[in-house]
Amino acid sequence: LAAHPGSENAILLFKGGVASLRNDTDHEPLFRQESNFAYLFGVFEPDCLATIEMSTGRTTLFVPKLPAEYATWMGAIHPPE
Numbered sequence: 001l002a003a004h005p006g007s008e009n010a011i012l013l014f015k016g017g018v019a020s021l022r023n024d025t026d027h028e029p030l031f032r033q034e035s036n037f038a039y040l041f042g043v044f045e046p047d048c049l050a051t052i053e054m055s056t057g058r059t060t061l062f063v064p065k066l067p068a069e070y071a072t073w074m075g076a077i078h079p080p081e
Contacts, residue, residue, distance in 0.1 A: 010054040019046035045078075 016037040020029050033044045041050050041061060049062040071077050 008055050012052045012054065014040065014050045014052070016041075016043060016048040016050070017046055 014037055017034040019031050031046045047064045051060045066077050
């Protein structure tokens with residue numbers, strides 16, 4: 001990117017792994033985060049997005065808001081920290 005004029009103002013968008021669901025079962029497949037996403041952002045939760053601003057190196061993580069009912073079936077909802 002550094003070789004392209006104006007790329008210093010670029011924002012890179014990364015998509016983490018997506019959780020898969022199975023219908024009519026009490027078992028969900030084990031989730032494994034996409035390796036590069038886990039390496040860059042240290043996040044192991046599904047369905048997240050992240051950006052890196054090329055000019056500053058600033059990163060932003062976008063975490064899906066889960067409904068309260070999620071905790072009933074999948075366990076405690078952890079804060080984004």
